[in-house]
Amino acid sequence: xxxxxxxxxxxxxxxxxxxxxxxxxxxxxxxxxxxxxxxxxxxxxxxxxxxxxxxxxxxxxxxxxxxxxxxxxxxxxxxxxxxxxxxxxxxxxxxxxxxxxxxxxxxxxxxxxxxxxxxxxxxxxxxxxxxxxxxxxxxxxxxxxxxxxxxxxxxxxxxxxxxxxxxxxxxxxxxxxxxxxxxxxxxxxxxxxxxxxxxxxxxxxxxxxxxxxxxxxxxxxxxxxxxxxxxxxxxxxxxxxxxxxxxxxxxxxxxxxxxxxxxxxxxxxxxxxxxxxxxxxxxxxxxxxxxxxxxxxxxxxxxxxxxxxxxxxxxxxxxxxxxxxxxxxxxxxxxxxxxxxxxxxxxxxx
Numbered sequence: 531x532x533x534x535x536x537x538x539x540x541x542x543x544x545x546x547x548x549x550x551x552x553x554x555x556x557x558x559x560x561x562x563x564x565x566x567x568x569x570x571x572x573x574x575x576x577x578x579x580x581x582x583x584x585x586x587x588x589x590x591x592x593x594x595x596x597x598x599x600x601x602x603x604x605x606x607x608x609x610x611x612x613x614x615x616x617x618x619x620x621x622x623x624x625x626x627x628x629x630x631x632x633x634x635x636x637x638x639x640x641x642x643x644x645x646x647x648x649x650x651x652x653x654x655x656x657x658x659x660x661x662x663x664x665x666x667x668x669x670x671x672x673x674x675x676x677x678x679x680x681x682x683x684x685x686x687x688x689x690x691x692x693x694x695x696x697x698x699x700x701x702x703x704x705x706x707x708x709x710x711x712x713x714x715x716x717x718x719x720x721x722x723x724x725x726x727x728x729x730x731x732x733x734x735x736x737x738x739x740x741x742x743x744x745x746x747x748x749x750x751x752x753x754x755x756x757x758x759x760x761x762x763x764x765x766x767x768x769x770x771x772x773x774x775x776x777x778x779x780x781x782x783x784x785x786x787x788x789x790x791x792x793x794x795x796x797x798x799x800x801x802x803x804x805x806x807x808x809x810x811x812x813x814x815x816x817x818x819x820x821x822x823x824x825x826x827x828x829x830x831x832x833x834x835x836x837x838x839x840x841x842x843x844x845x846x847x848x849x850x851x852x853x854x855x856x857x858x859x860x861x862x863x864x865x866x867x868x869x870x871x872x873x874x875x876x877x878x879x880x
Contacts, residue, residue, distance in 0.1 A: 559594065562601045569605045577605055596626035603635065613639055630660040634669055641676055649676050667696035671708050678714060687715035702815045702844045707873050807879050808851045809858035811865055813872035815844040822847050834865070839877070848877070 561584055568577030581602045588595045596619050603615035616632040616639075623629060637652035653676065656669040663669070670693035677686035694708045813829075813836075816822040822838045822845035829836035829849065839846045849865065849872075852858040858874045865872065 559597065562597070565601060565605060574605070574607060578602065578607065581605065596623035596628055599623070600626075600628035600632060603632070609639060609642075624659070630656055630663045630665045634665055634672065637669075637672055637676075641672070641679070646676050646680050667693050667698070667701065667708075668704060669693075670696060671704065671711070674708075674711060678711070683715070687712070690715065703812075706812065706815075706875065710873060710875050807877050808853060809855050809874055810839075810848040810850055810852065810877050811858060811862045811872050812846055812848045812875055813865075813870055814847040816847070817843045817845075819843075819845045821845075829870075832868075851877075 561580065565577040565580045568574070568580065581598055584598045585595065585602065588598060599615045599619045603612045603619070606612035606615065613636065616636050619626065619632045620629055620636065633652045633656050637649040640646075640648035640652065650673065653669050653673045656663055657666055660666075670689050674686045674690035674693060677683075677689060680686075690708060690712050694705065694712070697705045697708060699705075814822065814825055816825075819838065825847050826836040826838050829847070834849050835851075836847060836849050839848050850858065850861050852861060855874060855876070862872065862874050
């Protein structure tokens with residue numbers, strides 16, 4: 531069974547402290563900003579109670595009501611409550627500005643519990659019902675993620691490329707995530723190489739001609755057997771054979787010598803540690819260093835090895851230095867359980 535902490539890691543970026551670093555597409559009512567801050571500071575009960583009070587005092591027909599539903603779902607303490615409010619919003623307020631984001635969150639919930647087809651159903655509604663949505667790039671990114679899990683690599687790579695083309699230049703975090711996910715796609719050079727016809731072996735005999743393999747001790751192959759058509763097979767000289775005057779005798783028993791090709795042994799690849807960098811978990815990016823430093827200090831106080839990377843904007847907040855991607859992914863799983871969103875990336879040496 532999935533824990534809510536792991537589920538929340540897929541879509542709770544608005545609830546985490548680093549959500550302030552993301553691009554805001556529309557103004558947020560101050561009461562919801564206050565509720566988000568309370569939840570991020572660990573006072574979830576008070577934050578959710580604040581939103582409940584807004585819903586209780588607001589008419590369902592008011593503009594504020596669907597926005598309150600969205601924020602109550604985003605800051606919910608469990609997946610069931612979040613899903614209920616997101617569905618309420620999508621069904622009863624399909625024209626609300628938050629409806630497209632609610633569909634995206636529902637898809638993330640479905641994916642988190644393993645229902646890939648259910649996730650695709652929600653994701654496909656976004657471009658269909660909201661063709662001018664600000665969430666199209668993010669929807670394409672998550673569509674690619676679902677398709678990767680379904681092992682539909684060609685369509686996943688196409689969706690990922692579409693996400694990158696739609697992502698705005700200032701959506702730094704999203705573009706980083708898309709590019710990192712795109713590493714699973716074959717490179718254009720590899721695709722071209724795989725499309726080339728196999729090299730022709732000019733030393734191979736023509737079709738219909740049987741060639742014998744020369745002995746290591748003879749300059750020419752022994753007499754070839756007669757073919758069905760009555761013609762003798764061509765003799766093939768060995769390019770690097772021993773001269774004919776070699777004193778080593780040829781066994782009279784074996785007229786032809788069968789040479790077995792070496793058998794390739796496939797072994798499990800060892801974990802590769804890059805000598806050119808390391809892996810980290812990136813949790814935010816800021817245009818101002820002060821904001822990045824504030825978040826990094828807050829994370830350090832919570833026990834994380836956080837730091838600010840970059841001398842110019844964007845200033846990226848990253849956690850840990852891991853020698854392998856596997857170690858970084860394990861650390862990220864623990865970080866997500868604390869309602870901190872992010873992704874793993876390789877940090878090159880400077």
